Amino acid sequence: xxxxxxxxxxxxxxxxxxIDATSLAIKSGKSGLHACDFETLQLxxxxxxxxxxxDEPISGELVNYDCRxxxxxxxxxxxxxxxxxxxxxxTKYGPDRIGLFLGTxxxxxxxxxxxxxxxxxxxxxxxxxxxxxxxxxxFSLASYIRQVLNIxxxxxxxxxxxxxxxxxxxNASRFIECGFCDAAIIGGVDTLCSTTLHGFSALELMSSDRxxxxxxxxxxxxxxxxxxxxxxxxxxxxxxGIMLVGYGESSDAYHMATPHPEGLGMADAxxxxxxxxALTANDISYVNLHGTATKTNDxxxxxxxxxxxxxxxxxxxTKGWTGHTLGAAGITExxxxxxxxxxxxxxxxxxxxxxxxxxxxxxxxxTHHKPLTYVLSNSFGFGGNNCSLIFGHS
Amino acid sequence: xxxxYLNGIGILAPGFNGWNNTxxxxxxxxxxxxxxxxxxxxxxxxxREKRRANKTSLLAVHxxxxxxxxxxxxxxxxxxxxxxxxxxxxxxDKLCTSLADDDPIISAFLFHNSVQNAPAGYWSIATHxxxxxxxxxxxxxxxxxxxxxxxxxLSTEKKDVLLAVYDLDTPYPLCTQCRxxxxxxxxxxxxxxxxxxxxxxxxxxxxxxxxxxYQHSNDEINNLIQKNTSLHAISLLDPIANQYxxxxxxxxxxxxxxxxTHLNPQNINLIxxxxxxxEHLTRS
Numbered sequence: 001x002x003x004x005x006x007x008x009x010x011x012x013x014x015x016x017x018x019i020d021a022t023s024l025a026i027k028s029g030k031s032g033l034h035a036c037d038f039e040t041l042q043l044x045x046x047x048x049x050x051x052x053x054x055d056e057p058i059s060g061e062l063v064n065y066d067c068r069x070x071x072x073x074x075x076x077x078x079x080x081x082x083x084x085x086x087x088x089x090x091t092k093y094g095p096d097r098i099g100l101f102l103g104t105x106x107x108x109x110x111x112x113x114x115x116x117x118x119x120x121x122x123x124x125x126x127x128x129x130x131x132x133x134x135x136x137x138x139f140s141l142a143s144y145i146r147q148v149l150n151i152x153x154x155x156x157x158x159x160x161x162x163x164x165x166x167x168x169x170x171n172a173s174r175f176i177e178c179g180f181c182d183a184a185i186i187g188g189v190d191t192l193c194s195t196t197l198h199g200f201s202a203l204e205l206m207s208s209d210r211x212x213x214x215x216x217x218x219x220x221x222x223x224x225x226x227x228x229x230x231x232x233x234x235x236x237x238x239x240x241g242i243m244l245v246g247y248g249e250s251s252d253a254y255h256m257a258t259p260h261p262e263g264l265g266m267a268d269a270x271x272x273x274x275x276x277x278a279l280t281a282n283d284i285s286y287v288n289l290h291g292t293a294t295k296t297n298d299x300x301x302x303x304x305x306x307x308x309x310x311x312x313x314x315x316x317x318t319k320g321w322t323g324h325t326l327g328a329a330g331i332t333e334x335x336x337x338x339x340x341x342x343x344x345x346x347x348x349x350x351x352x353x354x355x356x357x358x359x360x361x362x363x364x365x366x367t368h369h370k371p372l373t374y375v376l377s378n379s380f381g382f383g384g385n386n387c388s389l390i391f392g393h394s
Numbered sequence: 395x396x397x398x399y400l401n402g403i404g405i406l407a408p409g410f411n412g413w414n415n416t417x418x419x420x421x422x423x424x425x426x427x428x429x430x431x432x433x434x435x436x437x438x439x440x441x442r443e444k445r446r447a448n449k450t451s452l453l454a455v456h457x458x459x460x461x462x463x464x465x466x467x468x469x470x471x472x473x474x475x476x477x478x479x480x481x482x483x484x485x486x487d488k489l490c491t492s493l494a495d496d497d498p499i500i501s502a503f504l505f506h507n508s509v510q511n512a513p514a515g516y517w518s519i520a521t522h523x524x525x526x527x528x529x530x531x532x533x534x535x536x537x538x539x540x541x542x543x544x545x546x547x548l549s550t551e552k553k554d555v556l557l558a559v560y561d562l563d564t565p566y567p568l569c570t571q572c573r574x575x576x577x578x579x580x581x582x583x584x585x586x587x588x589x590x591x592x593x594x595x596x597x598x599x600x601x602x603x604x605x606x607x608y609q610h611s612n613d614e615i616n617n618l619i620q621k622n623t624s625l626h627a628i629s630l631l632d633p634i635a636n637q638y639x640x641x642x643x644x645x646x647x648x649x650x651x652x653x654x655t656h657l658n659p660q661n662i663n664l665i666x667x668x669x670x671x672x673e674h675l676t677r678s
Contacts, residue, residue, distance in 0.1 A: 109486070138479065146647075268524060382512075
């Protein structure tokens, strides 16, 4: 593939607002997870919640879009001068030549949950303030951001559960390659809601503690929320920065909620990303694992990593910091991979005390500096939907 | 961009029971009757997966099966591009009703079937296809976005694409604006290869001009299309059924148009020039 440069990017999650907040937390080893205090939920678990969303409603012309998911999008877009970068891209390419591809798994479903709880199930219909189309609908995120940024190019939302906002890199690459757009703004937003907290609880996949990826005593995920955005442009030789050099996608064709036991689909996605980048396993300096901290994911991902990349390459999951941000996990960990490349930093597997002896990959237990050339980031979702991305320096 | 060959079509909606029936109705050779609707039927899924699958997934697989039968192609060779306006909203309705309880208990099964890519997941399991799939949402423009994504996959991945766009009838108060009022959908096999099964040859481009939405002359059909986002595909299927060659403009996101040129079958030497006796009209 023709590499694409990540000209500008921003990230907001439980670690704070903007790139520096995540970067500082990774260096200091401070987790963003805390005991669940979301709405009135009584669940024995930890969550990665973004502070202050409740106090920053969307107002003005776009008031109907006001919901937790779009509020987090609003907050994230205001960090790291992203709006200015989008404005410059608009001037350079024209608003109709910028594509917008975003990932989410549950969009603004919290609005529907609250409408049902407070009105519908009490026979009260729905309140005038409930707007399905602008909040809960999976396209509402892109519809909202098209209007905030005033861009008019091709756009859609990818919703493939926990790989959603990794796959948008592939969509943007294909659309730019085809000439459907000249540049793209990509990203993803997923926010806390009862559906996912109770849903993963019903699947018995939630940890009662801060998640511990690859640990012998790991007992499930901690759910977080996050929003990240990237401006992707064609690479011009004079530009320096971090580039997307490869992506790989695959399906498990095995089970809706459990990965293939040998990690075949995961391995396929990684191999395909290497092939597209014209790289070999030895070129990868660090792997940011999907690493959800469930028994099954970490064991099968380990098999896939060992099969594809061997046992030497340093690996870690950063979900101990952010929690599993589901539909936003792809973009969150892509941007963390970029931070690692920029700072030549390998983050440890936070909260991991004793590595599961059956795990053969090189799980990193101390955050340290090391020269990095290429970083691979994994994202895997329900339905056996897998995506791997490779980033490198220009 | 290379020519896109449409090698198979699947369609199910009130009064539209498969492509052969739909083609006859669109040509004016058969009467449209909204009460004549086939049941969803799938053959590729195992009985166990059929029991596990949600209705949206069964609908998507039904549509895909018809399209691949027309295209006479092995299902595991295709890259699926699936599109709907959200996940399974009938499940969402059930989940949100359960979640309204003070101490809610929800079904793990319903939860994992609620994701928008459940149909693509069940399709991959049914066909043992490890090809990557994409599941996208684009409000009232589900078909348009899926068609563009399919064109981009064909052009860059060089593999045949299975496009499927579908929605179930949605319960109040979900999806009040671009709602679906019946289980409906369309599937297409799109290819870089002209085969004995090829129905039409197409070229696609984008323009920032806005065009008027498609209108069908039959009010009942027009109403059905307006109420069911996935059936916007009929604006492409109508000229194909009637062998009009020329440009078809689809308003996309109220800010641009997708121009699909239906190439004249006589000029591009379709291996299967289905009905050359009909006069070719140009509608642009």
